[in-house]
Amino acid sequence: MFESDNITEFMSAFDEKLEGYPEQIEEFISSKQYAVLRDLFLPLEPADIAWLLEECGEEHMPLLYRLLPKELAAEVFVELESDSQEMLINGFSNAELKEVLDELYLDDAVDIIEEMPASVVIRILERAAPEMRKAMNEILQYPEDSAGSIMNMEFLSLKKDMTVADAFKRIRRIGGEMETINTLYVTDPQRKLLGVLSVRELLLAEEEDLIEDLMDTDLIWATTMDDKEEVAQALSRYDFLAMPVVDKENRLVGIITVDDAMDVIEEETTEDFERMAAMLPSDKPYLRTGVLDTWKARIPWLMILMLSATFTGMILSHYEGALAACLVLNAYIPMLSGTGGNSGTQASVAVIRALSLDEVDFSDVLRVLWKELRVSFVCGVCLAVANFAKMLLVDRMLLGNAEVTLPVCAVVCLTILFVVVFAKCVGCSLPILAEKIGLDPAVMASPFISTIVDATSLLIYFRFASMLLGI
Amino acid sequence: MFESDNITEFMSAFDEKLEGYPEQIEEFISSKQYAVLRDLFLPLEPADIAWLLEECGEEHMPLLYRLLPKELAAEVFVELESDSQEMLINGFSNAELKEVLDELYLDDAVDIIEEMPASVVIRILERAAPEMRKAMNEILQYPEDSAGSIMNMEFLSLKKDMTVADAFKRIRRIGGEMETINTLYVTDPQRKLLGVLSVRELLLAEEEDLIEDLMDTDLIWATTMDDKEEVAQALSRYDFLAMPVVDKENRLVGIITVDDAMDVIEEETTEDFERMAAMLPSDKPYLRTGVLDTWKARIPWLMILMLSATFTGMILSHYEGALAACLVLNAYIPMLSGTGGNSGTQASVAVIRALSLDEVDFSDVLRVLWKELRVSFVCGVCLAVANFAKMLLVDRMLLGNAEVTLPVCAVVCLTILFVVVFAKCVGCSLPILAEKIGLDPAVMASPFISTIVDATSLLIYFRFASMLLGI
Numbered sequence: 003m004f005e006s007d008n009i010t011e012f013m014s015a016f017d018e019k020l021e022g023y024p025e026q027i028e029e030f031i032s033s034k035q036y037a038v039l040r041d042l043f044l045p046l047e048p049a050d051i052a053w054l055l056e057e058c059g060e061e062h063m064p065l066l067y068r069l070l071p072k073e074l075a076a077e078v079f080v081e082l083e084s085d086s087q088e089m090l091i092n093g094f095s096n097a098e099l100k101e102v103l104d105e106l107y108l109d110d111a112v113d114i115i116e117e118m119p120a121s122v123v124i125r126i127l128e129r130a131a132p133e134m135r136k137a138m139n140e141i142l143q144y145p146e147d148s149a150g151s152i153m154n155m156e157f158l159s160l161k162k163d164m165t166v167a168d169a170f171k172r173i174r175r176i177g178g179e180m181e182t183i184n185t186l187y188v189t190d191p192q193r194k195l196l197g198v199l200s201v202r203e204l205l206l207a208e209e210e211d212l213i214e215d216l217m218d219t220d221l222i223w224a225t226t227m228d229d230k231e232e233v234a235q236a237l238s239r240y241d242f243l244a245m246p247v248v249d250k251e252n253r254l255v256g257i258i259t260v261d262d263a264m265d266v267i268e269e270e271t272t273e274d275f276e277r278m279a280a281m282l283p284s285d286k287p288y289l290r291t292g293v294l295d296t297w298k299a300r301i302p303w304l305m306i307l308m309l310s311a312t313f314t315g316m317i318l319s320h321y322e323g324a325l326a327a328c329l330v331l332n333a334y335i336p337m338l339s340g341t342g343g344n345s346g347t348q349a350s351v352a353v354i355r356a357l358s359l360d361e362v363d364f365s366d367v368l369r370v371l372w373k374e375l376r377v378s379f380v381c382g383v384c385l386a387v388a389n390f391a392k393m394l395l396v397d398r399m400l401l402g403n404a405e406v407t408l409p410v411c412a413v414v415c416l417t418i419l420f421v422v423v424f425a426k427c428v429g430c431s432l433p434i435l436a437e438k439i440g441l442d443p444a445v446m447a448s449p450f451i452s453t454i455v456d457a458t459s460l461l462i463y464f465r466f467a468s469m470l471l472g473i
Numbered sequence: 474m475f476e477s478d479n480i481t482e483f484m485s486a487f488d489e490k491l492e493g494y495p496e497q498i499e500e501f502i503s504s505k506q507y508a509v510l511r512d513l514f515l516p517l518e519p520a521d522i523a524w525l526l527e528e529c530g531e532e533h534m535p536l537l538y539r540l541l542p543k544e545l546a547a548e549v550f551v552e553l554e555s556d557s558q559e560m561l562i563n564g565f566s567n568a569e570l571k572e573v574l575d576e577l578y579l580d581d582a583v584d585i586i587e588e589m590p591a592s593v594v595i596r597i598l599e600r601a602a603p604e605m606r607k608a609m610n611e612i613l614q615y616p617e618d619s620a621g622s623i624m625n626m627e628f629l630s631l632k633k634d635m636t637v638a639d640a641f642k643r644i645r646r647i648g649g650e651m652e653t654i655n656t657l658y659v660t661d662p663q664r665k666l667l668g669v670l671s672v673r674e675l676l677l678a679e680e681e682d683l684i685e686d687l688m689d690t691d692l693i694w695a696t697t698m699d700d701k702e703e704v705a706q707a708l709s710r711y712d713f714l715a716m717p718v719v720d721k722e723n724r725l726v727g728i729i730t731v732d733d734a735m736d737v738i739e740e741e742t743t744e745d746f747e748r749m750a751a752m753l754p755s756d757k758p759y760l761r762t763g764v765l766d767t768w769k770a771r772i773p774w775l776m777i778l779m780l781s782a783t784f785t786g787m788i789l790s791h792y793e794g795a796l797a798a799c800l801v802l803n804a805y806i807p808m809l810s811g812t813g814g815n816s817g818t819q820a821s822v823a824v825i826r827a828l829s830l831d832e833v834d835f836s837d838v839l840r841v842l843w844k845e846l847r848v849s850f851v852c853g854v855c856l857a858v859a860n861f862a863k864m865l866l867v868d869r870m871l872l873g874n875a876e877v878t879l880p881v882c883a884v885v886c887l888t889i890l891f892v893v894v895f896a897k898c899v900g901c902s903l904p905i906l907a908e909k910i911g912l913d914p915a916v917m918a919s920p921f922i923s924t925i926v927d928a929t930s931l932l933i934y935f936r937f938a939s940m941l942l943g944i
Contacts, residue, residue, distance in 0.1 A: 046691070170676065206649055260714070267739075276826075279818045289844070293847045304856060314807040318804040319874065345775060418779075448818060
């Protein structure tokens with residue numbers, strides 16, 4: 003794309019696919035052109051190198067990985083899937099393992115060992131520098147979903163009586179080891195958080211200005227035990243690059259950076275999608291999950307929902323006589339249960355999303371119900387009218403089905419109205435109730451709602467049928 | 474929470490709810506304590522003030538908004554819903570409008586006017602400073618979903634022959650007007666992008682070092698016409714704080730910052746959720762969308778799916794005779810269509826998510842199909858076996874339904890197996906095909922798949938019934 007000069011020849015647009023690379027790499031491996039391979043990797047981003055290593059398969063990974071210079075190797079290591087990381091660690095000598103650990107940021111190291119089996123964890127902790135080991139042990143004690151478990155303990159703190167010049171000196175001395183210096187934190191001698199300032203404010207100030215006068219004291223922070231998803235959402239809401247994390251004694255113990263927050267949001271969104279589609283969440287990308295793991299994630303809900311459809315079957319068996327008397331009713335059951343399921347899904351998904359974006363909470367349950375009641379009434383009336391017209395024009399006149407009488411139309415259309423209202427009210431309230439009692443609202447989505455609505459719509463249907471058709 | 478001293482009294486944990494505030498604000502308004510109100514707002518984040526303004530309702534908004542100091546007011550303005558922005562603009566004098574515009578960053582200003590009716594747009598363009606007007610006009614020409622439409626044209630560029638000291642001088646001179654200075658861009662005289670460097674690298678370098686020697690030339694960039702969602706995903710993948718955007722002539726024209734990328738991802742995720750639940754996407758939060766707008770977003774798909782269920786009804790009518798001969802088959806139809814729908818939903822949602830995370834593309838369609846074929850076979854066998862046992866033990870022995878014979882069980886269980894395999898294959902391939910032909914894959918989710926699977930599962934069912942039961 004860029005043709006001007008050699009400075010730009012390595013540049014690549016973000017969407018230029020790396021798809022030709024794996025083949026090329028295999029060629030270089032078989033012809034043992036390792037120096038060329040190394041030069042191929044050097045200009046790439048760590049995330050892309052990790053992708054290439056995974057693509058080239060386990061047998062080449064240790065070789066390719068060892069071609070990378072130390073610092074880049076550590077960055078790539080962080081981006082690999084956890085089973086690749088485990089495989090590499092098992093092949094590392096103790097010296098190699100130590101080398102990788104020394105280059106890792108603390109939060110990345112913790113992310114990695116959280117996924118490892120105990121034997122690997124012990125080996126890592128043994129090889130890590132004493133300071134890092136202590137910090138890792140600390141972070142590993144926080145619950146899996148807490149802010150503490152994803153925070154970074156390497157942040158740059160200043161004292162309020164420093165001048166801007168002092169602050170710059172401190173940044174020059176220790177800023178190289180920090181993951182970010184874009185936001186700086188001011189603490190008192192007890193490590194309590196007093197204020198924040200951005201590196202830009204520091205750059206725009208005068209050398210002799212006091213930090214105290216520059217810092218912003220209107221702070222927003224998280225605590226180590228806060229839910230990591232909520233912290234990530236707050237970071238996004240406030241457009242922060244990092245959020246300070248304090249412990250129970252209100253001491254600043256870490257920060258959560260925006261890139262980690264984005265990863266949390268992406269993971270949690272994927273989990274929501276999976277739960278809403280009646281799957282157990284998995285932490286691997288789709289194509290890298292084996293058939294057995296995929297089966298394990300999918301079969302439990304399929305089984306539960308299949309068996310719970312027994313109730314629907316029992317209702318149908320119970321009304322077998324009525325159906326035999328007026329078999330035309332049977333033809334509309336799939337439409338009724340489909341429409342009910344779709345209506346419920348719409349309401350439940352809208353509410354699940356609003357809950358996860360923090361737009362709605364339990365105190366809004368009546369507002370939500372009132373809204374859905376009105377929406378469902380209007381939707382129900384429209385659908386009932388459309389269906390009435392369709393039954394008369396298509397089923398009766400066009401297809402000449404004489405069994406489709408006006409009373410039959412009335413039964414079907416009244417059922418539509420009631421089913422839509424019922425489905426939307428159930429669909430909007432179940433996720434809110436689930437969250438209230440500590441369940442994941444995403445489970446209350448399409449498959450679950452449909453199963454409930456299926457049974458109920460049949461009961462409503464046969465009730466109207468016996469009232470209007472006398473069967 | 475923090476009790477130590479007055480510096481910390483304004484601080485608040487991110488999840489401390491603002492829910493007591495609206496009531497308090499109403500009180501202060503009715504007792505005309507405007508100075509107190511102003512002091513209440515000052516320490517809050519713009520996003521929170523915007524939320525409070527929306528909560529207090531349209532009648533108080535202009536008054537409350539005018540209490541805010543100029544710069545904060547502009548920040549709050551950006552965070553308001555677009556109908557509130559429109560209402561405020563309509564109440565602004567020309568001088569007030571100009572004041573707000575002067576404080577806005579360009580990309581925020583463009584976001585705002587993209588949602589306004591033409592009359593308001595014209596008024597804004599008239600009042601904007603000539604430079605800003607020119608830039609706005611430029612950005613407004615990019616398509617709605619393009620990277621160009623969300624980029625920020627105010628970024629800090631350096632020349633490669635500058636020293637670090639020169640760069641700091643430049644930052645001090647113009648850095649205050651930029652939305653971010655964390656990443657700096659090096660361009661040649663034709664404004665072509667040569668390299669990037671972070672402000673940290675600048676701070677850690679020596680005063681006399683040349684920018685050319687510090688900058689990173691392995692660049693990744695987007696073009697103005699790239700899809701904004703893909704750019705946002707790339708930003709997240711590479712953990713960048715900003716992505717440079719170049720035009721057709723490869724000149725650097727803007728940057729996309731991580732906070733805007735997060736907003737794009739959130740919006741697109743919400744749209745995916747809505748499309749997957751058979752709703753048209755809406756850009757307002759759930760509780761702020763009126764009943765009519767909600768209805769408009771929901772009724773089209775409900776109507777289409779209801780009418781397309783006609784086919785399922787026709788199949789049932791067609792086999793009315795067969796059903797009358799063996800009415801017990803009817804009781805298993807809801808279970809079959811439910812299981813088929815759920816199986817299809819699982820596959821389609823997994824693939825839709827993988828597509829939107831860029832883990833899967835069209836070239837993977839055979840790998841995906843092969844995987845789903847195996848998963849669905851194993852799932853189908855498990856479900857068929859479980860159902861066989863359940864039919865014999867519960868339906869026949871426990872409930873004493875003599876019609877549930879072994880051939881009937883065989884028909885139902887064989888159908889389960891075939892329906893699950895069919896549903897998963899359709900579910901995984903339709904989203905990929907949709908993306909290939911330029912449709913949104915999210916539409917190929919639960920409701921759509923269920924409707925297709927419903928009809929097909931009936932055909933398979935009656936096929937097996939006529940083979941094994943001779944009806």
